Amino acid sequence: MTLNPISAPIDSASEFHKIQSRPASIEVKNISVAFKTPKGTFTAIQDIDLTIQKGEIVALIGHSGCGKSTLMGTISGMTQPTSGTVKANGNLVKGPGPDRGIVFQNYSLLPWLSVYQNIYEAVDSVFKGKSSAEKREITEENLKMVNLWPHKDKLPGQLSGGMKQRVAIARAFAINPSILLLDEPFGALDALTKGSMHIELLKLWNLDNRNKTIVMVTHDIEEAIFLSDRVVVMNNGPAATIKEIVDVRLPRPRNKKDIVHDPAYMEIHDRLMGLLFDKFSIEDD
Numbered sequence: 203m204t205l206n207p208i209s210a211p212i213d214s215a216s217e218f219h220k221i222q223s224r225p226a227s228i229e230v231k232n233i234s235v236a237f238k239t240p241k242g243t244f245t246a247i248q249d250i251d252l253t254i255q256k257g258e259i260v261a262l263i264g265h266s267g268c269g270k271s272t273l274m275g276t277i278s279g280m281t282q283p284t285s286g287t288v289k290a291n292g293n294l295v296k297g298p299g300p301d302r303g304i305v306f307q308n309y310s311l312l313p314w315l316s317v318y319q320n321i322y323e324a325v326d327s328v329f330k331g332k333s334s335a336e337k338r339e340i341t342e343e344n345l346k347m348v349n350l351w352p353h354k355d356k357l358p359g360q361l362s363g364g365m366k367q368r369v370a371i372a373r374a375f376a377i378n379p380s381i382l383l384l385d386e387p388f389g390a391l392d393a394l395t396k397g398s399m400h401i402e403l404l405k406l407w408n409l410d411n412r413n414k415t416i417v418m419v420t421h422d423i424e425e426a427i428f429l430s431d432r433v434v435v436m437n438n439g440p441a442a443t444i445k446e447i448v449d450v451r452l453p454r455p456r457n458k459k460d461i462v463h464d465p466a467y468m469e470i471h472d473r474l475m476g477l478l479f480d481k482f483s484i485e486d487d
């Protein structure tokens with residue numbers, strides 16, 4: 203398989219409308235999550251409604267501790283909502299499933315397995331009916347996609363942060379989920395590595411004809427705008443809700459260097475800054 207540049211199909215802002223008219227991939231209905239703590243019940247998120255279309259890239263953004271990971275947890279099925287429902291591809295989410303691949307900031311690779319084995323084991327656990335040759339082919343294809351084939355025999359401890367993150371992303375893609383959930387996947391990376399990871403992610407998304415739905419938690423406004431179709435801004439908790447959903451009607455492919463000069467980008471950036479930092483100001487006199 204050859205890698206297409208991220209410029210594969212030419213898009214325009216009207217592409218945004220096309221995506222919005224696609225079928226729902228994730229339907230979050232009236233979700234609340236409350237945790238039992240020694241001090242009593244703590245409601246992290248409350249009354250959240252969010253529908254994400256198939257093939258959409260959506261970023262969740264908000265201050266630390268507002269409930270982004272909790273909301274992601276309900277979509278992944280790792281967190282049970284106290285009330286409300288989540289559907290993925292029309293099916294009620296009752297727990298984690300192979301239709302939803304998850305990538306965390308800490309990579310969650312198995313340190314005692316090689317890069318190759320980390321991916322092969324995941325493929326093996328999901329594709330029970332496939333032959334070993336087919337599973338080896340999937341493993342190889344995905345490692346090559348993230349340019350890690352030459353490093354396949356290394357242990358995670360012998361890799362840089364960016365390489366580990368690429369293994370985690372290759373593993374998530376190898377199980378071919380229709381939904382990819384990324385919880386601060388690039389948070390620990392330096393700006394340059396982060397920039398290349400954004401390009402890698404969009405390449406993989408394009409290779410799959412933009413069919414995978416991607417939901418990403420981030421603290422990074424620029425990252426959210428560069429990658430997403432919509433940015434979901436959450437209120438501060440407790441009982442956090444969605445404050446506003448900002449549409450990112452910027453044509454794709456997006457060029458990291460040029461996009462920042464686009465007046466539409468600046469407007470979205472200002473809006474997000476306003477939503478996130480409306481209460482903060484620095485008195486310097």
Ligand SMILES: Nc1ncnc2c1ncn2[C@@H]1O[C@H](COP(=O)(O)OP(=O)(O)OP(=O)(O)O)[C@@H](O)[C@H]1O
Pocket residue numbers: 237238239244246264265266267268269270271272273439
């Ligand atoms: N298992 C739990 N038990 C009790 N409280 C929890 C639990 N998990 C999360 N919380 C609380 O719920 C709130 C939301 O946490 P969450 O991790 O979802 O926030 P976040 O927006 O992802 O934060 P960050 O950006 O810092 O990663 C926080 O106040 C957190 O302390």
